[in-house]
Amino acid sequence: MITNIITHKAEETIKLGERLASILPDGITLALTGDLGAGKTTLVRGIAQGLGIEDVVQSPTFNIMKIYLKGNKPLIHIDAYRLENVNTDIGLDEYIGYETGITVIEWPNYIAKLLPPYLMAVDIRNLGGENRSFTFSGREEVVQKIAL
Numbered sequence: 001m002i003t004n005i006i007t008h009k010a011e012e013t014i015k016l017g018e019r020l021a022s023i024l025p026d027g028i029t030l031a032l033t034g035d036l037g038a039g040k041t042t043l044v045r046g047i048a049q050g051l052g053i054e055d056v057v058q059s060p061t062f063n064i065m066k067i068y069l070k071g072n073k074p075l076i077h078i079d080a081y082r083l084e085n086v087n088t089d090i091g092l093d094e095y096i097g098y099e100t101g102i103t104v105i106e107w108p109n110y111i112a113k114l115l116p117p118y119l120m121a122v123d124i125r126n127l128g129g130e131n132r133s134f135t136f137s138g139r140e141e142v143v144q145k146i147a148l
């Protein structure tokens with residue numbers, strides 16, 4: 001099953017993220033694909049808000065990973081962009097699929113070997129202007145709830 005949702009401005013994407021926070025089960029991994037500026041980090045920001053995390057979610061481009069522990073459940077935000085062509089094991093696998101939290105990965109294809117098979121894929125497309133398309137697949141039971 002595949003669900004598609006279109007947002008028409010960044011605030012709508014934040015709201016979508018907030019809604020996801022109330023739906024996503026513990027231990028889930030989200031693989032966010034989409035071009036630069038598609039809206040991956042914006043969606044993560046919404047998820048963080050939905051979890052009651054007050055810190056500002058920045059693009060972790062300089063950290064690669066940031067863990068937020070002050071919300072309803074842990075949020076692990078990984079941005080693998082700078083790991084393209086990096087073959088060194090930096091121990092990221094320890095944080096992916098953390099049992100009691102939500103793991104969100106931008107540029108998952110750069111750490112393909114570390115991804116759990118059982119993840120939800122979110123493909124984001126820029127439809128022009130402020131319109132963005134979000135396509136959810138994998139994790140059938142979760143995708144179903146997003147469609148409702």
Ligand SMILES: Nc1ncnc2c1ncn2[C@@H]1O[C@H](COP(=O)(O)OP(=O)(O)OP(=O)(O)O)[C@@H](O)[C@H]1O
Pocket residue numbers: 007008009010011012013034035036037038039040041042043059106129130131132
């Ligand atoms: N409907 C929308 N949803 C999300 N962002 C939008 C939307 N409309 C416009 N924007 C703008 O698009 C940009 C999205 O940036 P964001 O950092 O979320 O992208 P990204 O996919 O994480 O990029 P990167 O690959 O560089 O990390 C922001 O400047 C945001 O304000």
Ligand SMILES: [Mg+2]
Pocket residue numbers: 040041042059079106
């Ligand atoms: Mg980003």
